[in-house]
Structure formats: structure tokens, C-alpha cells
Amino acid sequence: MKKALITGVNGMDGSHLADLLLEKNYIVYGMERRSSVKNRTNTGHLEHKEHFHFLTADMTDQNSLYRALRDSEPDEVYNLAAQSFVGSSWNIPMQTSDVNGLGVLRMLEAIREYEHDTGRKVKFYQASTSEMFGQMVENPSSETTPFYPRSPYGVAKLYSYWMVKNYRESYGMFACNGILFNHESERRGIEFVTRKISDGVAKIHLDLSDKITLGNLDAKRDWGYAPDYVEGMWLMMQQDEPDDYVLATGESHSIRDFLEIAFDEIGISDWEQYVGQDPRFFRPAEVEVLRGDATKAKEKLGWTPKTSFEALVRKMVRSDLALIQKQLGGRL
Secondary structure, three states: OEEEEEOOOOOOHHHHHHHHHOOOOOEEEEOOOOOOOOOOOOHHHOOOOOEEEEEEOOOOOOOHHHHHHHHHOOOOEEEOOOOOOOHHHHOHHHHHHHHHHHHHHHHHHHHHHHHHHHHHOOOOEEEEEEOOOOOOOOOOEEOOOOOOOOOHHHHHHHHHHHHHHHHHHHHHHHHEEEEEOEEEOOOOOOOOOOHHHHHHHHHHHHOOOOOOEEEEOOOOOOOHHHHHHHHHHHHHHHOOOOEEEEOOOOOOHHHHHHHHHHHOOOOOOHHHHHHHEEEOOOOOOOOOOOOOOOHHHHHHHOOOOOOOOOHHHHHHHHHHHHHHHOOOOOOO
């Protein structure tokens, strides 16, 4: 059986990827930071799986990364660990850069050392991001589009992107970048705008709230469904040669579009009265539009997104309705 190490396993992508790899008969090691309180909301269902194991390590500690490699003996490493909230990166730019930028370099060095010590070859996937495009030079953006990041998050991710390419070319490592445009699911963290909307809409429907407060409603993103995208990650790692790929739907939709469908799911058409805006939620440097061109992934990997934007939004609202009702003991 193949073995895989997933950093950031407790996040949205990490948990979906763990599910996929277990279905494909991998032995999966999920890396998490040492903490007095474990956040396994997305991975609790994996705790008693025969072929799933948690490991403790930290992207800021290279020795711990090497130990994680030694303990898991992986064929594939998927680096999904990050300070993942773009908006927070202006408030914690040093931490964002340390984890999202230097953390990737530490993992590359740990893998290089591990390969040297053991003679084993390890494939490495880096979770890059459409935020590297930032102020789009081309619409849609592809693997050849120049980058123009507009946040400390995007800048740190761009550093790691180039480090992956450099280690691939310098040391012959199987290392690839997945440049994924926005993708969501029912497991998205509550601080992200998409989940903030689906959770807020569910609470309004259940008379637990009367308002959702957001930032820029006109920002447009290329949104897909996370389970579709983790399949793309896996496909990149099954190729004979490493390369970098954009994963995207090729469509862009605004926050207003997301709100319209989310409120329609609960039968509300005049949604504007339930939505407020707060300057605190606007970014210092806004990215107005992101849209990707996944032609290369389609042609070389055979990958295409399966879930429409509308289906994604409705899935998230339905999930939050069910979750809140369960939390309330089914009384509503």
C-alpha cells in the first residue's frame, strides 16, 4: 500500500484529501500541530480508521518535519498546512511568511535530507494559490500568467512556489505546485466569507439572527468544490514527471451572486435587507477579480470540475441548516 503524509490535515482540503486517499487504499498520516485543544471537527470521523494515523509536527520546526517523514515513510507528501486566512495576513505578516513561505522551504529541506539518508524517493505537492495572481495581468489566468500578489499571504505563497520550482530543477525532486483557485465545501472554516454566508443564512432561516455583516460584495472569484480539487492534487502526483497546474472552473462569480443563491435556498429573494457591510472586512489592497484557465490540467491530467457554483452554494447552506438544527437538538 502507498503511504501519504498530509500536513494541515484538519483543514478543509486536508480532510477531504484524507478521505480520498483512504478510498484509494493508501495508509494516510495526518500532521497536526501540538496543541492543548485539538480541533478535529473535520477529521473526527477518521480517528478510528485502520489506515489513518495522526502525527505531531510543526511547519516552523524542521527537525519535527524530518521526524514526521521518518515515522511515516511516505511515498507522497501533500503540504496543505498554512496560515490560510488572507485577510489576517496583514495583521500577522511575519507569522504568515514564516509558515506559508519558510515552512515550505523547511519541508523541502527535510525531504531532501530524508531522501539522502534513506535512499527513498518522495513526491511533494505544494498547495499554491490563485492569490499569487492578485491584480490579474491576464483574465483568465494560466500557468504562464505573470504573478502580482496583493497580500502578505499571496507574497508568502509566491516565495514557496518558486522554492518548489527551484528544488525541482536543482535537485531533481518530484515537486509540483497546484495553483488552485477558490474552492469551498461544507467543511470550510467559519471565518471565511463563503461559510460566513451559509452559516448566516441558515441562522436567519431558523430565526437565530437577522443580519450578515460582510466586506466587499463586488469581489469576484472562481469558486469550485473542494472534493473535486483534492482529486486534482492526487492526479498531479500520479504523473511520471512533476509539473505545475492551475485548477479552476473558468467562471467567476461575485459575493452578491453567492448571497443570491444562498438566500434563494431558504426562499428569500430580497436578500439585501439582511446583509450589511463593515469597513473592517475590506482588505487594504483588494483583489477584485480572479478567474482561472485549467486547460493544461484538463489536457494532461484529465481533470475537470464536477460541481457547479450553484450546487456548491446550496450544499453549504443545507449543511449548515442541518448542523445548527443538530446542535439545537432538533427542537427547531
